[in-house]
Structures are given as C-alpha cells and as structure tokens.
Amino acid sequence: MAGTRARPTLADQAREAAVEAALAALGLDDKARLLSGRDAWTLPALPGIGLRSLVMSDGPVGVRGVRWSADDPSVTLPSPTALAATWDEGLARRAGVLLAQEARRKGVHVLLAPTVNLHRSPLGGRHFEAYSEDPYLTGRIGTGYVTGVQSGGVATTVKHFVANDAETERFTVNNVVGERALRELYLAPFEAIVDGARPWGVMTAYNSVNGTTMTEHQRLVDEVLRGEWGFDGFNVSDWTAARSTVAALEGGLDVAMPGPRTVYGAALARAVRDGEVPEAKVDAAVRNVLRVAARVGALSGAEPAVTELPEPVDGADLAREIARRSFVLLRNRGALPLRSGTVALIGAAARDARILGGGSATVFPEHVVSPLDGLTAALPDGTVRYAVGADPNTELSVARRGFALRAVCRDSEGRIIGSAPVPDGQIHWMGDDLPDGVTRDRLHTVELTGTLTPRESGRHVLGLRGVGAFTLTVDGTTHFDGVQRPAEDDPFAAHFGVPVPRARPELVAGEPVEVSLTHVVARSEGAPVKTVTFALAHQAPPRDADELIAEAVAVAREADTAVVVVATTERVESEGFDRADLRLPGRQDDLVRAVAAANPDTVVVVNAGSPVELPWREEVAAVLVTWFPGQEGGTALADVLTGAYEPGGRLPTTWGSLADAPVTEVTPTGGELVYAEGVFIGYRAWERQDRTPAYPFGHGLGYTDWTYESARVxxxxxxxxxxxxxxxAGREVVQVYLAPGAPDPARPARALAGFAVVEAGPGERAEAVVDLPRRAFEIWDETTASWSFVKGSYEVQVGRSIADRRVTAAVTV
Structure with missing residues (x-):
C-alpha cells in the first residue's frame, strides 16, 4: 500500500531544482523566519528568492479565507459526515474541485483540511468534522477530497495527525494507543491518503501519543509518515500546538503556526547558532515549505504542479447535490415521498436552519435555504403550515436574527478611526485583519452598535462572549460595565466559550431598540497572535414549552403529513468540548411523541452532524437524517421529501443509545486517555459485544427495492x-465485508473491505466491481513490528449494511 513512491516527472525535477536554488540563496535568519507564521494565516514572503507569502485557510466545508467574518461569504457544503454518507469518492473529489476554486478566489494556497480522525466514541464533540468510524471509508472519501482540491492547484493539510479523536483536554491529553490499533485504525486513513492522493501537507495535532506530543513525535512523523509512506509535503502544527524549538524541529515539524510569536523564527536561528540543533534540520524543513510553494505557484522559477485548472463548478448546485445524496432514510413506513395534501412543518430548526458545526470549521454562506424556505417553494401555495413546536436553543447564541450592526473603532482619545458592517454579532479580527484605516497601535476600543428589532415580545436576554473589559447598553440603559474573565484555561475560550448573560430587557415585537457592546482592546504582547475576539449574544423570550407543543399538535392534527425537524445546537456539537450525552436538547423528544400521536404520518428530519438517540423511532412513519446540510439544505430536503430525488446516503457511523455503545470514554484520567478497546471501535465493537444498535453502520433506505442476485470472486x-x-430508478451502495474463515478473537468478525455505487432503472440489473485491497488481508504484528499477510480462506459478505448481508462468496489467499 503506502510507501510506494511515484516516479518524479521532468516537471517534478525542475521544481526540485528551483527549490534547491532558492534554499541555497537563503541565510539562516530567513530560513528560520520562513518556518514561523508571519501572522495568523500566512507565512512570510521572501522577495529575494521570488517567494510569495503562502496563505492558509480553515475548511473543510468551505474556504473561509484570512477573514473570520460573515461579510466575506463562502460557498458552504454539507458536513464531512454528510460527504462520507454519500459513500462516493468521485463526489468527494468534485467537492474538492469546488473548494480549490473557492480558495483561488480568496487568494488561499493551503486548505487546512480534511479531518480524517475517527469516530472512536459517539461523544466526540467534533465528529461532524470527521468522516466515519471506519478507517477504510475515511481513507477513500479523504482520498477523493484531497485529489480534488489539489487538482485545482491548492494544497491540503490532512489532519489531525494522529489520534485526535476527542476534545476534552485536547491541548494536553496523552492518548495511550497500542501499536496495532494505531496502525490498523488511526494511522490507516492518513496512510491511504498519502498513498492514493499524495497530499502536499499534513497537520500535527495538539495531543500526545504514548507520551510524546505530536508536534515532537519523530517516530510517527519522520520514520512512519515520511520514511515508510514517502510523504514529501510540509508538516504544519495545529494552531499554538508547538511547544519546544529544538524538540519540534527534531520531531519533524516544519512550520509552527500561528505567528509571529512561535517557537521557531528568531528562537530557532538562535538554537542553531548555539549548537542545539544542526542547520541541516532547518534546511530540510525549509525545503518542504519551498516544495509546497513551488507546487501552488508561489515560487518564481518553478512551474506550478497544476497548469490547467478543472472546469468551473457551480457551488450552489454542487452543495445541493451533495446534500440530497447524503441524506440517510433510516425508516420509512410509506410516508415518503410525500403524497399530495397539506404538510405541517414543525421545529425551530425548520425556520432557523443549522447548516454546519461550530468552531474553526465555521464559514459564512452568502445565503441559506432553510427547510421552511425549501418546502414552501417546492409545494403549492397554502400547502405548508408552520409551528415552532420546541426550540432546542435554550442558551444564548451569537446575535443574528433581528440585528443590524456595525463595528466602530476608536483610539484612546475616543476619536473614530474606522468602521465596518458586521453581518452578525461576532467580531473576530486576527493579526492585521482590521477595518480600513485601523491600525493595531491606534486601536483602543471596538463598539458593536446598531439595532435589535425583536420577533417576539417579552423579556429578552443579551450577553457577551469574550475576555476583557466590556460595556453593554440596551435602549439607553447600561446593563454591564466591567471585566469578564475566562471560565476555563483555553486559548480559544474567547471564541468558542459559552456566552454570559448580562442584560434582560423587556422588549416589544417589531419595535427597534438601540444596542451597544463596547470592548477595550487588550495589549497582549505575549500572545502568539494578536486578536480582537468577542461576540454579542442573544436569546429570545422563552415561551411555555407545553404551549408550543400543543400548538404544533393542533397544526399536525389538521395536516395530511407532519414533518418535524429536530436538531442539535452549537452547545452540543462544536469544537472545544465533547458531548455529555446523545439526547436531543430541549423538549424535542416530547414534541416528536406528541405530534406522532396526533398524526400517524409523521416524518422526523434529524438535523445533526453525528449520532443522536431517537427513542421515539418506532412511533413515527419515517426518519430522515440530513446531517448539517450546508447552505442549500432546505432545497435538497424539498427535493427528497417530494420524491424529485431519492435519499442517497448510508450511515458512515453506527447510531445507537449511549447506554449500549461499547466505547464511550473521552475524559482523560490523570492526563491520560487509554484506548483500552484496541482495534474494536464502531461496528467492530458493537459486533464483538453482541450489542444491537438502533441503526447499523452502512444502513440507509431509498425509494426503490434491490435484490442481490450473486457475488463471485x-x-x-x-x-x-x-x-x-x-x-x-435508484442508486445503491453495494458494501463488501471480509470475514476470516475461522473465528479469531483478536480480529473483528468482519470489516469493510470495499464498496461501489451503482444505478439502475426499474427492473434493470447492474454490476458492482470491487477490488479487495491487500491491506484487507493484513494485520499489524506487534512482535515483528510489521504488517503480516494472513493467508487462508475468507468469506466475502456483500449487502446493504454491516447487518444486512445478502450474498456471500469465498476467497482464498
């Protein structure tokens, strides 16, 4: 598998010559500076060698660019779990092509994606940003994604290398992982992508593995990633992850981000001069950076790796296609597609769509199509009646709906030095990303000011997220004037933390009031990157939950079909914390049960990026998972509900109750998280412990039926x-599992070894062709520290999911 190095082309050789010439022209100080971020998102330009500044940006569902602001919109695709649910490497490649197009539009050379960590425990708070519990499926989808992005001349950084599978104590946790599990599960997607897509970058994680922090892990980075697999790209730290100048360089870290204050730069040059580290190590790191620069066209004298770009992609169309191809129909008792008649559309998330997960994966779309928008447009006038039913947002969230805001910047004398519109209540300015005319040395305060036009009358709650001195005024009354301190020791708490309520004014629906939140900008000279980060938060007056449910029931009772949209929130699925449980927030479970009792044709749409418990699933007519469906989610939902398209998704991870889940631990003990389950996670663990999930890995229904006629090897x-x-007509995902001929307690009962997507019209046959990879027959031998090919007989089991296997065949190797 990995380790096979592609033969260099003449263009590769010419680029290498340009890289060596540029390297030879650099002095130590410039080389050390090149390995340290110039600011939050870029590396320094070195005009003397024709090197332009390399620009990086977060992904993976869009390209945010260097500005963390809703006034710089991006095409927003469905979540990575949704992309994996398509089981379509070609579609992942097309997503990558679009993202490269977006990156070029925003002047970005390096996309900080994809995330290919595994769903080890269902409690992982950031699982929406990763693909699957299965390393093979993850590797296939990741390979398509990376190939697509890099076909557009933009680098990827496959992340987070490695075993960054939970968020609790993520900066300091030591994950204790056996070598076999490390090789067969957690390293496997990275290995597959290095082999199949030749990524130009990898990002090393915050966590430690077996006692060594990943930014210093020489064995896994230099010996495995570079040595065994032949990776020749650059290795960048996760933001603020690098801790030691010498240990990081010796461990194979090329670039320490963000800048300008990192463990590299002047500190690295000093370490070389003091004899602590050889300059040859610096040269090796610089060579890797220059190679990426050459590939993306940022080094003069080097022809870019891509000279002919792919055909342009319509972002909205592709976002819509991925969404509907990702939707997983878990259950259908004849309610879908919708029959003619009236529809009761219920749920707060039906009106105010949640399209993506929280944290650094956040991008800002130009528009969002909610389920209410999409279904209303697709059905005849008067067909759809809406009711809130239950609101899962029981906490403050960033001020958006009803607010018209702008940022006003002042100097220490109170003079206005600049201003800018702010589409929502969040300010996140990093480095020199400031409004026109504003400079760091003059900026003293930022006032977020404007109006709130309430949608509801009653007692609203306003608050703030951030650290430092703030003044909050609503309708001429100052409600808070003081210092807000961090609630936790997290360098990103000001951006990802929980908003604090500070005002509870009585407001009248439709009557605008003035709001103002002023922040005194701190002079944080020791911070790795200078930021201005805070947010105005808001919560509408809560209505009586029983009353809302009763209203929804009344609407549902009068409709032919009830569609209930349930969802998680940013306080359930986001970067920076893990989940406490798998329950839907608020009274949503009560809502579903009440509506189902009133209308037997109740369809539940689950708007969540990763598994949630569905205790009412047998009480409803249909359950459809839409993940976080991106900006076109509402239109895609209408496509599927009305039957214009069938739902094409299959589960990329097992859905079940937390009580039954065999692997759940995400909280370290004494700073360590022991992966005691070894190679048994996901469906491997469910089968090993003879537990039955609500819906198994690979499950998903369509709008037609399939017969599996034969399998031959x-x-x-x-x-x-x-x-x-x-x-x-329909689309089927043919899944191939490989089972050892003789039971082996050290191995899973069966594991995914291949899959293929086929399409056919009514009555038509199709043939799926799946090549079994050599790795499917191998295990990692901890005694010899090598892969062992296990000869013998195997059963090839083919079907629609891990639990629905239709035909078998034998193979002997």
Missing part, C-alpha cells in the same frame, strides 16, 4: 449483480 476482485426490483 475472480482473484481478489468481487463482482456483484444486483437488480432494481422497485418501481423507480
């Missing part, structure tokens, strides 16, 4: 014949 190629026995 030719060498290690599996050919599967299926027939569409339903009444409409």
């Amino acid at each position: 030719e060498g290690t190629t599996v050919r599967v014949r299926v027939r569409n026995t339903g009444g409409r």
Whole structure:
C-alpha cells in the first residue's frame, strides 16, 4: 500500500531544482523566519528568492479565507459526515474541485483540511468534522477530497495527525494507543491518503501519543509518515500546538503556526547558532515549505504542479447535490415521498436552519435555504403550515436574527478611526485583519452598535462572549460595565466559550431598540497572535414549552403529513468540548411523541452532524437524517421529501443509545486517555459485544427495492449483480465485508473491505466491481513490528449494511 513512491516527472525535477536554488540563496535568519507564521494565516514572503507569502485557510466545508467574518461569504457544503454518507469518492473529489476554486478566489494556497480522525466514541464533540468510524471509508472519501482540491492547484493539510479523536483536554491529553490499533485504525486513513492522493501537507495535532506530543513525535512523523509512506509535503502544527524549538524541529515539524510569536523564527536561528540543533534540520524543513510553494505557484522559477485548472463548478448546485445524496432514510413506513395534501412543518430548526458545526470549521454562506424556505417553494401555495413546536436553543447564541450592526473603532482619545458592517454579532479580527484605516497601535476600543428589532415580545436576554473589559447598553440603559474573565484555561475560550448573560430587557415585537457592546482592546504582547475576539449574544423570550407543543399538535392534527425537524445546537456539537450525552436538547423528544400521536404520518428530519438517540423511532412513519446540510439544505430536503430525488446516503457511523455503545470514554484520567478497546471501535465493537444498535453502520433506505442476485470472486476482485426490483430508478451502495474463515478473537468478525455505487432503472440489473485491497488481508504484528499477510480462506459478505448481508462468496489467499 503506502510507501510506494511515484516516479518524479521532468516537471517534478525542475521544481526540485528551483527549490534547491532558492534554499541555497537563503541565510539562516530567513530560513528560520520562513518556518514561523508571519501572522495568523500566512507565512512570510521572501522577495529575494521570488517567494510569495503562502496563505492558509480553515475548511473543510468551505474556504473561509484570512477573514473570520460573515461579510466575506463562502460557498458552504454539507458536513464531512454528510460527504462520507454519500459513500462516493468521485463526489468527494468534485467537492474538492469546488473548494480549490473557492480558495483561488480568496487568494488561499493551503486548505487546512480534511479531518480524517475517527469516530472512536459517539461523544466526540467534533465528529461532524470527521468522516466515519471506519478507517477504510475515511481513507477513500479523504482520498477523493484531497485529489480534488489539489487538482485545482491548492494544497491540503490532512489532519489531525494522529489520534485526535476527542476534545476534552485536547491541548494536553496523552492518548495511550497500542501499536496495532494505531496502525490498523488511526494511522490507516492518513496512510491511504498519502498513498492514493499524495497530499502536499499534513497537520500535527495538539495531543500526545504514548507520551510524546505530536508536534515532537519523530517516530510517527519522520520514520512512519515520511520514511515508510514517502510523504514529501510540509508538516504544519495545529494552531499554538508547538511547544519546544529544538524538540519540534527534531520531531519533524516544519512550520509552527500561528505567528509571529512561535517557537521557531528568531528562537530557532538562535538554537542553531548555539549548537542545539544542526542547520541541516532547518534546511530540510525549509525545503518542504519551498516544495509546497513551488507546487501552488508561489515560487518564481518553478512551474506550478497544476497548469490547467478543472472546469468551473457551480457551488450552489454542487452543495445541493451533495446534500440530497447524503441524506440517510433510516425508516420509512410509506410516508415518503410525500403524497399530495397539506404538510405541517414543525421545529425551530425548520425556520432557523443549522447548516454546519461550530468552531474553526465555521464559514459564512452568502445565503441559506432553510427547510421552511425549501418546502414552501417546492409545494403549492397554502400547502405548508408552520409551528415552532420546541426550540432546542435554550442558551444564548451569537446575535443574528433581528440585528443590524456595525463595528466602530476608536483610539484612546475616543476619536473614530474606522468602521465596518458586521453581518452578525461576532467580531473576530486576527493579526492585521482590521477595518480600513485601523491600525493595531491606534486601536483602543471596538463598539458593536446598531439595532435589535425583536420577533417576539417579552423579556429578552443579551450577553457577551469574550475576555476583557466590556460595556453593554440596551435602549439607553447600561446593563454591564466591567471585566469578564475566562471560565476555563483555553486559548480559544474567547471564541468558542459559552456566552454570559448580562442584560434582560423587556422588549416589544417589531419595535427597534438601540444596542451597544463596547470592548477595550487588550495589549497582549505575549500572545502568539494578536486578536480582537468577542461576540454579542442573544436569546429570545422563552415561551411555555407545553404551549408550543400543543400548538404544533393542533397544526399536525389538521395536516395530511407532519414533518418535524429536530436538531442539535452549537452547545452540543462544536469544537472545544465533547458531548455529555446523545439526547436531543430541549423538549424535542416530547414534541416528536406528541405530534406522532396526533398524526400517524409523521416524518422526523434529524438535523445533526453525528449520532443522536431517537427513542421515539418506532412511533413515527419515517426518519430522515440530513446531517448539517450546508447552505442549500432546505432545497435538497424539498427535493427528497417530494420524491424529485431519492435519499442517497448510508450511515458512515453506527447510531445507537449511549447506554449500549461499547466505547464511550473521552475524559482523560490523570492526563491520560487509554484506548483500552484496541482495534474494536464502531461496528467492530458493537459486533464483538453482541450489542444491537438502533441503526447499523452502512444502513440507509431509498425509494426503490434491490435484490442481490450473486457475488463471485475472480482473484481478489468481487463482482456483484444486483437488480432494481422497485418501481423507480435508484442508486445503491453495494458494501463488501471480509470475514476470516475461522473465528479469531483478536480480529473483528468482519470489516469493510470495499464498496461501489451503482444505478439502475426499474427492473434493470447492474454490476458492482470491487477490488479487495491487500491491506484487507493484513494485520499489524506487534512482535515483528510489521504488517503480516494472513493467508487462508475468507468469506466475502456483500449487502446493504454491516447487518444486512445478502450474498456471500469465498476467497482464498
């Protein structure tokens, strides 16, 4: 598998010559400076060698660019879990092509994506940003994504290397992982992507693995990633992860981000002069950076790796296609597609869509189509009636709806030095990303000011997220004037932390009031990057939950079909913390049960990035998972509900109750998190412990039926014949699992070894062809520290999910 190095082309050789010439022209100080961020998102330019500044940006569902602001919009695709649910490497590649197009539009050379960590525990708070519990599926989707992005001349950084599978104590945790589990599970997607897509970058994680922090892990970075697998790109730290100048360089870290204050730069040059580290190590790191610069066209004299760009992609169309192809129909008792008649659309998330997860994955779309928007547009006038039913947002969130705001910047004398519109209540200015005319040395205060036009009458709650001195005024009354301190020791608490309520004014629906939040900008000379980060937060007056549910029931009772949209919130799924449970927030479970009792044709739409418990699933007619569906989610939902398209997704991770889940631990003990389960996570663990989930890995229904007629093996190629026995055209994901011929307690009962997507019209047959990879027959031998090919007989099991296997064949190797 990995470790096979592609033969250099003449263009590769020419680029390498340009890299060596540029390296030879650099002095030690410039080399050390190049390995340290110039600011939050860029590396220094070195005009003397024709090197332009390399610009990086967060992904993975869009390209935010260097500005963290809603006034710089980006195409927003569905969540990575949604992309994985398509089980379509080609579609992932097309997503990558679009993202490269977006990156070029924003002047970005390096996309900080994809995330290919595994869903080890369902409590992982950031799982929406990763693909799957299965390393093979993760590797296939990640390979498509990376190939697509880099086909557009933009670098990727596959992350977070490695075992960054939870958020609790993520900066300091030591994950204790056995070598076999490390190789067969957690390293496997990275290895597959290095082998199949040749990524130009990798990002090392905050956490330690077996006692060594990943930014200093020489064995895993230099010996495995570079040595065994042949990775030749650059290795960048997660932001603020690098801790030691010498240990990081010796451990194989090329770039320490963000800047300008990092462990590299002047500190690295000094370490070389003091004899603590050889300059040859610096040269190796600089060479890796220059190679990436050459590939993306940022080094003069080097031809870019891509000279002919892919055809332009329509972002909205692709976002809509990925969304509907990702939706997983878990259950359908004849309620979908919708029949003619009236529809009761219920749920706060139906009106105020949640399209993506929180944290550094956040991007800002130019527009959002909510389920209410999408269904209303798709159905005849008067067909859709809406009710809130239950609001999962029981806490403050960033001020958006009803607010018209702008930022006013002043100097220490109170003079206005600049201003800018702010589309929502969040300020996040990093480095020199400031409004026109504003400089760091003159900036003293930022006032977020404007109006709030309430949608509801009653007692509203306003508050703030951030650290430092603030003054909050509503309708001429000052409600807070003081210092807000961090609630936790997290360098990103000001951006990802919980907003604090500071005002509870009585407001009248439709009557605008003036609001003002002023922040005194701190002079944080020791911070790794200078930021201005705070947010105005808001919560509408809560209505009586029983009353809201009763209103929804009344609407549902009068409709032909009830569609209830349930959702998680930013306080459930986001970067920076793990989940406490898998329950839907608020009274949403009560809402579903009440509506289902009133209308037997109740369809539940689950708007969540990762598994949630569905205790009412047997009481409703249909359950459809839409993940975080991106900016076109509402239109895609209408496509699927009305039957214009069938839901194409299959579960990339097991859905079940927390009580039954075999692997749940995300909280370290004494700073350590022991992966005691070894190679048994996800469906491997559910099967090993003989537990039945609510919905198994790979499950998903469509709007037609399929018969699996045969499977035959030719060498290690599996050919599967299926027939569409339903009444409409459809798409099927043919899944191939490999089971050892003789039970082996040290190995999973079966594991995903391949898959293929086929399409056929009513009554038509299709053939899926799946090549079984050599790695499917190998295990990591901890005694010999090498891969061991296990000869013998295996059963090839083919079907629609890990639990729905239809036909079998035998293979002997």
